[in-house]
């Protein structure tokens with residue numbers, strides 16, 4: 001709790017929340033002016049570009065069915081969807097299945113590729129069904145500690161494209177008058193050549209909140225450094241869904257240049273965690289480095305989950 005107070009104090013002292021959203025399915029939020037549509041990313045308007053598709057301010061695959069934006073043209077929407085958002089989807093998919101995040105066609109099913117039948121993790125009504133084979137184990141059970149460790153393969157992704165996809169959501173959520181401060185970042189995000197450098201470092205603060213958390217609730221914040229403050233990054237975007245929270249820096253060439261090469265300490269944005277932290281544990285934190293610009297193939301991610309008890313189930317006909 002002491003730590004939580006320090007985190008709260010840090011943000012109260014140094015940052016203003018200039019945008020925040022708490023959404024559940026069924027609540028509709030449209031950002032921008034539907035009658036006067038100019039694309040934030042390419043600067044074009046009708047008839048040069050069209051605005052027929054619904055542009056989700058947060059990708060639908062992360063469970064967003066509520067926040068749309070009026071300022072993303074079909075061309076940019078298509079480019080992001082088949083580019084960096086595809087990397088974000090592949091990278092986040094194993095965890096989205098385990099924490100039951102519903103995309104366009106429900107909670108994603110994980111399965112082994114190829115022709116032969118293989119392991120499969122599928123969400124069915126209210127539970128995860130796991131089919132696995134002894135010669136190709138995807139999880140280990142620790143009976144003593146009542147935990148299951150999953151080792152799940154991610155589809156191919158490029159880390160820096162995942163970072164760009166997070167930043168693109170942040171840029172979309174920025175108030176209009178802030179966009180001008182991020183033109184360099186925007187150009188970099190839109191560049192499909194991921195080997196082109198723009199930032200030296202960009203640590204993403206990751207928080208996992210253990211325990212049963214709602215799988216249909218999204219929280220998002222845009223934080224901006226107070227005008228009286230120097231020595232801290234200008235802006236952050238914080239995104240929470242299911243058990244996960246990501247805090248992503250949004251570097252501004254105009255307002256962050258004085259910090260070049262400096263090393264600074266940042267407190268993580270405070271998260272609530274599960275109210276019953278005694279049972280489920282305190283939020284766990286890590287710093288993610290998503291700067292690598294090479295394609296990662298066949299990477300395994302490890303997740304440990306606890307369980308209360310094991311129940312024998314009749315799975316006749318299956319091994």
Ligand SMILES: [Zn+2]
Nearest residue numbers: 039042073076
């Ligand atoms: Zn556009």
